[in-house]
Amino acid sequence: MRTPIIAGNWKMFKTIAEAKAFAAEAKAGNNTSGVQKVICAPFTALAALTEALAGTDIAVGAQNMHFAEQGAYTGEVSASMLKEIGVEYVILGHSERRQYFNETDETVNQKVVAALAADLVPIVCVGESLEQREAGETANVVRTQTEGAFAGLTAEQVAKAIIAYEPIWAIGTGKSSTAEDANETIAIIRSVVAERFGQETAEAVRIQYGGSVKPENIASYMAQPDIDGALVGGASLAADSYLQLVAGAQQQ
Numbered sequence: 396m397r398t399p400i401i402a403g404n405w406k407m408f409k410t411i412a413e414a415k416a417f418a419a420e421a422k423a424g425n426n427t428s429g430v431q432k433v434i435c436a437p438f439t440a441l442a443a444l445t446e447a448l449a450g451t452d453i454a455v456g457a458q459n460m461h462f463a464e465q466g467a468y469t470g471e472v473s474a475s476m477l478k479e480i481g482v483e484y485v486i487l488g489h490s491e492r493r494q495y496f497n498e499t500d501e502t503v504n505q506k507v508v509a510a511l512a513a514d515l516v517p518i519v520c521v522g523e524s525l526e527q528r529e530a531g532e533t534a535n536v537v538r539t540q541t542e543g544a545f546a547g548l549t550a551e552q553v554a555k556a557i558i559a560y561e562p563i564w565a566i567g568t569g570k571s572s573t574a575e576d577a578n579e580t581i582a583i584i585r586s587v588v589a590e591r592f593g594q595e596t597a598e599a600v601r602i603q604y605g606g607s608v609k610p611e612n613i614a615s616y617m618a619q620p621d622i623d624g625a626l627v628g629g630a631s632l633a634a635d636s637y638l639q640l641v642a643g644a645q646q647q
């Protein structure tokens with residue numbers, strides 16, 4: 396049995412004060428067990444958030460990092476810097492980073508290697524655009540992205556990672572994928588992991604769905620056999636909504 400994981404991706408939202416207010420509310424209402432909880436916040440709020448959530452089962456994640464350990468990379472942050480302030484997860488290869496910041500399968504791969512070396516859990520995002528879906532390329536796109544992200548890794552390393560399948564057309568649009576369609580693509584991703592890293596790894600790796608997930612639809616995704624949780628943008632910004640998502644993931 397894979398433990399479900401609900402990760403919030405705050406994107407470029409929340410000041411330190413707002414993050415602390417969320418943490419206080421989430422701590423007070425956090426009474427769900429059996430679900431892994433992660434909040435991925437902007438860099439500036441990470442230290443305050445790890446401090447505010449210390450002693451709880453809500454972990455903190457970043458939304459990006461550089462692959463080098465240190466160096467002349469103005470504006471960048473390394474895995475060990477995140478680790479030092481108590482961060483445990485890092486989102487890598489989100490479609491917004493691929494689209495606006497030139498993230499490629501190669502840089503995602505370098506970042507996955509660096510994250511694992513620093514003992515951070517990478518949440519690796521894959522997913523097709525509307526154009527690619529309509530052209531029937533979904534399976535090829537997620538295959539290439541998955542193979543690219545994990546190139547050169549061992550089965551043991553891959554088993555530690557989380558994959559998030561986020562169809563780009565479903566992100567922030569209110570147009571979520573049907574649970575059945577999401578499960579079908581996630582099953583393809585799992586079969587790619589099986590081909591490359593073996594059946595045992597494919598059965599161990601957690602694969603989330605992301606794209607307009609809300610408290611009202613979380614249960615339908617969690618009811619699918621291959622969906623192990625969700626990576627949630629908008630509906631993770633309010634503590635009560637985030638906790639409802641977590642509760643929805645526990646029901647199954």
Ligand SMILES: O=C(CO)COP(=O)(O)O
Pocket residue numbers: 404489561565566567568569605606607608626627628629630
């Ligand atoms: O991009 C996402 C999470 O990484 C999804 O965002 P929404 O949940 O706001 O659609």
